[in-house]
Amino acid sequence: MLLISQLLAVEPATDVLGNEPIVPFAILLVVILVVPIVFEKLKLPGLVGLLAAGVLLGTNGLNVLQNDLPTMELLSDIGLVYLMFVSGLEVDMEQFRRTKNRSLVFGTFTFIVPLIMGTIVGRVFGFGWNASILIGSLFASHTLLAYPIVSRIGAVANEAVVVTIGATIFTDIGALLVLAVCVAINAGDFTIVRLITLIGSLVVYSAIVLFGFDRAGKEFFRRTGDDEGNQFLFVLLAVFLSAVGAQLIGVEKIVGAFLAGLAVNDVVGEGPVKEKVVFVGNVLFIPIFFVDLGLLIDLPAFVKSLSTIWLTLAIVVGLISSKFIAAFLAKLVYRYNLNELLAMWSLSMPQVGATLAATLVGYRAGLLTEGVLNSVIVLMLVTATLGPLITSRVAASLVPVAATDLQTETAVVENDPYRQENGKFTVVVPVYNPQTEQYLIEFAALLARQSSGRIIPLAIAKASVHMNTPQVDTAYQRSLELLNNAAQMSRELGVEAEPLLRIDDAIAQGITRASREQNASVIVMGWGKRTGIRSRLFGNVIDSILWATHCPVAVSRLLTSPKDIRRILVPVENLTQRAIQPVKFASILAAANDAQITVLHVCERRASESKKAWMRSQLSLIVGKLGLPYPIEIQVTPNDNVAGAIAIAAKDYDLVILRSMQRRNSAGVLAISDLNAQLSNTLTCSIVLLGEPQQDIPAIAPNKRQLVRVKTVTSDQ
Known part of the structure; x- marks a missing residue:
């Protein structure tokens, strides 16, 4: 009887699930695992799916998740901090140092002009000066969402692109400092003395974080050698110590997180520790932050409020126009051409990382209304779509060309890894x-x-x-x-x-x-499978070798004897000398087996005939610089599905040589297509994944002496 009474006294399952803090976490894991995949199948960004899931599961939808739950608050705060940390970590410090003066000028333009425009928008819609200036600071920052596009095309060496990348440091730091001051003023009892004290504390704190963690990190990494686990923990410690330190001096923790990203930037470099740190954030914590952001959106109220719609329109138009004005001023000062102007405009347009983080902070502090929050969500969706679209149209024309044939020939010879x-x-x-x-x-x-x-x-x-x-x-x-x-x-x-x-x-x-x-x-080594979360997180033997090697690595999945290889396909993504190094490797095999090499470039389906002709000519010139003694066939095919186009073309070949490139994650980009992973699962012929040692190879100038047969493919293969 006692046992029966105890069983009857057990709480209902709904009450247990409702009070168990692990339940929201389990729901979040299901959402961030399933929803982005579904949206990407529908050709929609996974980030939009996360926001939509937050709206659906929030109090304005199914009421499954509440943003005021302790679990949600903790995970969302970690995601917020991580988002800003990754924003700082992704800044290319080496490129910034090369054009820091011009980056400072453009950073000033693209900070001041949007700041003024945003402040005007705030005042027109009845916000106070403090809130209006904060809205202006939201306009001032930007996220380099289109960086993978210019990197893929090979335009990252263009000065206008480098200047825009470097300007990110100034705009984000400036926007975060304005946020810190505005939130402090909003807290009340704020005087000029306290303002001076806050700014002085920020200067001292920033110096401690930027120089202290940089030196401590370099020393720690030197002493720990290849112990990636402890190095990973050191980076996390730096992030959260910086966030706590920022709060101790009275500013928002996202300021400290961004500074921590800049501080450890040189320490982690482009090594495996950085990849693991970014992986953890982009797979787990940052998606949770976007789901929590969706929980705050009251979609019915947003649709019903006509004034909010006008505010949204003003914010979107004001941001886009102010960023264009800033880029136009840079064009006048440094005499950039029209395509460089458009590149600077489109690269500085997307508002994701710092903007969303600062908006959420301002909303929680009571400075910004729900209408502003909803408007910034719309702004993010519009600019995150429009910016990369414009960048993709103009990036191809930004690929730099060396001054003379002599310089080019020297560059090719000196940078030949074989x-x-x-x-x-x-x-x-x-x-x-x-x-x-x-x-x-x-x-x-x-x-x-x-x-x-x-x-x-x-x-x-x-x-x-x-x-x-x-x-x-x-x-x-x-x-x-x-x-x-x-x-x-x-x-x-x-x-x-x-x-x-x-x-x-x-x-x-x-x-x-x-x-x-x-x-x-x-x-030359065999193909290794990447399976399980441990391998995804900590890498495998091949990953470690690709990061550390001094020479090229040919990771091979050979289905037939290499002696039987007669047709070799080399897909080329970037129109740069370094991108076609696999052709040099293929030439060694071709000479041994008297095989035919085909270079394949997949361009956008909507690419114009003139653009495709330019791509063919560039590939012809670059391949011709290799000085191979036999003709190379070149194919240019339009297709928006790169992996699909390569897989179709590969059916007629014995071997496909792919180039292994480091993945770059931008803050806010939660799902990045791994082309090599897709191809390894779909190709039915032998594969060589060619990884190259880290080095910079200059762009290639035109060469009149070439032996290249060009074949144009005018329809999808």
Whole structure:
């Protein structure tokens, strides 16, 4: 009877779920996993889906989630801080330093003009001076949402683009400082003395964060070496310590988060730690922030309020026009051409990261109304669509061209990653899987034989604290067997082989260090699968090698013998010399097998005939600079589905060579298409994923001496 009474006393399931803080988190995980995928299938941004999910699940919809729940408040605050941190982390400091003076001038234009315009809009609609200036500060910042477009096209070296990127630092810092002052004034009992004290505290605090964390981070990273786990934790600690420090001096935590991003920018560089930090934010915390933002939107009230619609129109038009005026002033001062003007305008137009963060802070502080919040959401959707659209139209014309043929030829030769300065052409082949060893050795033999080089089959035996453990003995014996097989295969193929066995703590480090010691020209290794959340978060062996290597890495999935390769397809995304380095690699294979190489560039479906002709001519000039002794076929095909177009074209080829590029995430971009991942799942032929060492390769000038056969494809393949 006692047991029955206890069972009857159990709370209803609805009450348990309603009081359990883990339930909102579980719902959020389902939303950020499913909703962006569904919206992207519908050709809509995943970010819009997250906002829509927030509206649907909020108090104005199904009332499943409430933004005042402790779980939502905590996760949303973390997402808000993370969003601003990533905004600072994504600023390219190296490019900024090259044009910092011009970036300061354009940053001043694109901050002051929108600030004035936004203040006027606020005053016209009856806001006080404090709130109006805050609205103006929302206009002043911008998010480099279209950066991946100019990066893909190869226009990031254009001065106008670099200046716009550098201006982001000034606009975002300026907007956040205005926010800090406006919120402090709104808190009441604010005097000139307190204003001076606040500004002085901000200056001292900013110096401590920017220089303190930069030096501490460099020292910590130097001492920890390759310990990415502790380095990841250090970066997170820097973020939240900076956020807490900002609150201690009386300003918003997003100011500290942005400064922390700038502070550790040089420390993490473009390495794997940065990728993991951004990955965590873009996959988990930042999406939760956008869902919480959707919870605040009262869509019925927004639609019914005519005055809000006029406010929204004024904010959208005011922002777009003020950003154009700022870009036009920069054009007059520095004599940029029309396309550079449009690029600066479109790059500085999108309002996502800093704008949304500052809007939410102002709304929570009572400075901004719900109408302003809803209007800024509309502003984000309009500018995030219009800005990248304009950028994509003008970016191709911004690709820089070197001054003379002589400079170009020198650049091509000096930056050839397959040129061996001293000694033989050396191919390092890490061997681990006996099932793929045969084709890898054959592939390496083709490369080595064509360049009169050598093969170094490499086996890594994992080390242990004690060298006499059974695990080390087993790994050692297995490695010897693999190397003996590799040596036998090399002899049969008529190529010199020098097997190398190395005992190391980590496989990736062992491969990269041995390759550096042997002065490897290229590393040839088997295709590794990326599975599970741990691999996504902490990477795998191939990821680590691609980040650390000094030479090109050919990650191969060979379905047939490399000796049977007769047709090679090389998709080229960027119209730059570095982007077509896979063609140079393909030429080595082609020479060995007397194979035909086809260079494929997929452009937008709506590209004009003149634009396609320009692309063909640029590819012809760049490929011609490689100086290959046989013709290269060039195809330019219009298709908005890049992966689909490549997959269709690849059906007629034995091998597809893809270029491995680092992914760049901009704050607010929550879902980035991984072209290589899509192709690896759809291509039915052999694949080589070519990763290159980090280096800068200048753009290529026209060359009259070329041997390129151009083929135009006027319809989708």
